Amino acid sequence: MRPNIVIINPDQMRWDYASCYGHPFIETKNIDRLAAIGTRFERAFSASPMCGPSRTSFLTGKYPLEHGIRQYGGTYDPALPNALSILGNAGYVRGLWGKDHCFKGDVIGRLYDEGEDICLGIMSKHPLYINAWDSASLDPASEWNITKRLTDAGINFIKKHANSDRPFFVTFNYQDPHPFFTCPEPYSSIFNPDQFELSENFRRGPAVGEIRRLTHWRIHSNEINMPIDSLKRAMAIYCGQIRYVDDQVGRIIDILRDLNVLDNTIILFWSDHGEFMGDFGVTHKIPAFFECLIRVPLVLWDPTGRVPRGVHQEMTELMDGMATVLDLCGLPQPAGSHARSAAAGGAPRTEVYADAGMLVRQPADPIPGLRIKGAMAPTPFGPGSMLRTREWKICLYAEDRGELYDLQADPFETTNRFDDPELVKLKLELMQRLAKRMMCFGRMPEDLPVGDLK
Template sequence: MASGYNLRNGVSGMTRREFLHAGAGSLAALAAAGLPGLTRAASAPGPNMVFILSDDHRWDHLGCMGHPFVKTPSMDRLASQGVIFENAFVATSLCSPSRACFLTGQYPHTHGVRNNITPWNDRNVTFLELLKKAGYDTAFIGKWHMPGSGLPRLRGVDRFVSFTAERGQGRYLDCPLYVDGRWRESRREYITEELTDYAIEFIDARRDRPFCLYLAHKAVHHQWTAPEPFKGMYDRISDLKLPPEADPWVGLVDNNITYGMLGRLPDLYRRYCETITALDSEMGRLLEALDSRGLGENTIVVYAGDNGFLWGEHHRVDKRWAYEESIRIPFIVRYPRLVNRPGTRIGDMVLNVDLAPTLLDLAGKAPPRTMEGLSFAPFLSSRQVSWRSAWLYECFKDYPYTVPDIFAVRTRTHKYVETDSPCHPPELYDIVDDPKERRNLVGTEAGANALPALKRELDRLKKEAGII
């Protein structure tokens, strides 16, 4: 482990609070000195903000991340104009907890949405609420999907558009929407296009204040559906580059059937990939709307996925498990006023809990001490920063699924995983030498050398979180 690492807060040499407030102070100081791109972030009115969240889009399924055939020209362009975090993760690889992490800047053990059945607590404070108090026009458009008594009365939101069909998952085709307190039939057949329409309408509203748009798509969640001309676009690809252990019927064995992965894995995978490209097209339409209206220069655009997805790796499908394919997400940020090296790739580990404090930081507002994430704003201007060297992954039982409670520590080089089930013994991987996590080092000489420090790290992180 890195010397000087503060286990309680995850930052070398300083506490999390010191890091957050030092970061905000340094941005303000640089703004006062006239560094391009920081002046508006440190004083009102702040920059506009657009956060685009997809569902189940894993980190390596973009053209700019080297996928062999998936076409994502809009996401690639966003990365070329901004920065891409190549090691971005979620604190829990599951829809509801991850979404709450993005909104609150807190881990699931703090915000309380531990799985897809524990309800959202209306006392939770979101970055939208705080930005509204700071003078922003705000909108939540798209997938809510957190348990509770229906859709929330979300504080600090001027426009609220969501859906409850399919237990909150929504439908790709003809999905009714809840728009500012009233139900409306869909105006477009395909939901990704419909949500993008609402997003552009919000951007186009007459205003004299900055805006913050939270746009959460259903795509690319199961049941994968793409419209023309994307439907079937990858049917002619014979070698899908699926992992060698992914047999065509893996979705029907070893409890994988509970995830609804009925059918041949290659066929489902093609549908997934074409749905990604359909999403990318609508993302391009939104970016074009920003740029054509002269808003691109002063708008922070963030694109991320709520978790990854397993396509047969380790003989598994879906997410939840602590493998890289499950916990790692795309994370791209464009902000022309601040990013001084477009196309930069950043290898430091960022988390979904970092979004909220970062947006507040860029708006010139100190993140509240209740937030557990860190502001990654300094990375955008290529500044050196002391950063986390390890973090806690947690996944709580989510009935009726058979995944146990999982806790893991992920460092820059290793991952150690424990569960509460004797059927799933501990796992330890050297991420540098074994990025696909095929060789469990528990019981080996290399594992014996690394295990004691990793186990101590995991136990302390769990203790600090109140889990043990």
């Protein structure tokens, strides 16, 4: 029988907010535990810094440029090729607990056999959520406290199917640590705001060369006036939310072990995109390609051992994670997928691509009087694309200034060198390469099939 599959997907978790990725005090012992026995992908990147586009890419192997999902929520046609259909056709019983955020219509009963598809958005009706940066402790009895409840239900699904004659697939798609930044005790008081320092790229206003969409979000969210103590409180709660998720990771690993199925179950931990959390003086996310938004945690437990264990240092795209899972199960990729399996032993990626933003014009100037606490219109407006190598990142936008960052000398992306006359040749080379990727719907030109001349 094929191996079982467990996917764990916290929403909006930064790559650097886990101990195994270098966070100094968060103590994510269960994510670390998974990394210790499996494979931690050091350089993993999302196809988009927005929820629906990223998740759709994960399940289709296509970039937003091709699959067409560019807003936060997903509206992908479930009849089109996707990993869930492949799993169902292979005999997997499929469960979802949490937000689907990918497909149009009701997914339970169509792409999942059991589960609960629930999305809380930004909890905009919570009485303590007034400003974009707000955070609070959550009443354990609150309707918004769903992380443990979803885990309970998913664990019951695992117990039900662990010894059946069909393999199971279950995905835990958590709300945490997405804003509104809130979690119940004891998680909301684990961390003291005084433990946190501002990032090196924190700023109250625009720097030379700043993209317009970031300037607009800082003003529209009123985070130009965000109190520093409130930001540090949000950081503390955000870490608490991650610890809440981390405890669920431990519960899932433990039940798989106790049922004696851990050695026949693939586990993939990933997040769809990151979070500003104070970088550049803001919170939340926008359609831009800063490291805090586009770089993500990705950890795999492969019981077959085909994927080398330890730290995978090569560049990886999130869609490669699902491609690897399918490969380990002996299953094909969705038709048209551009993802690469880490178990296939092919040449490593030397660059990653991403794109984002609705095909709507970003305003030329901030909208007077507009105050929004979530990254709603016009925040997601304006398409853009990114090409990132180990050393450089270039970003082009339809109606915004370009960006070019020296990631070795400037890892916090404080200086946009797009207009640096000393880098004209390099910029042209990177722009040409990015244009070629866009012509190929994001895929590498070298991966295009050879035409049949007969």
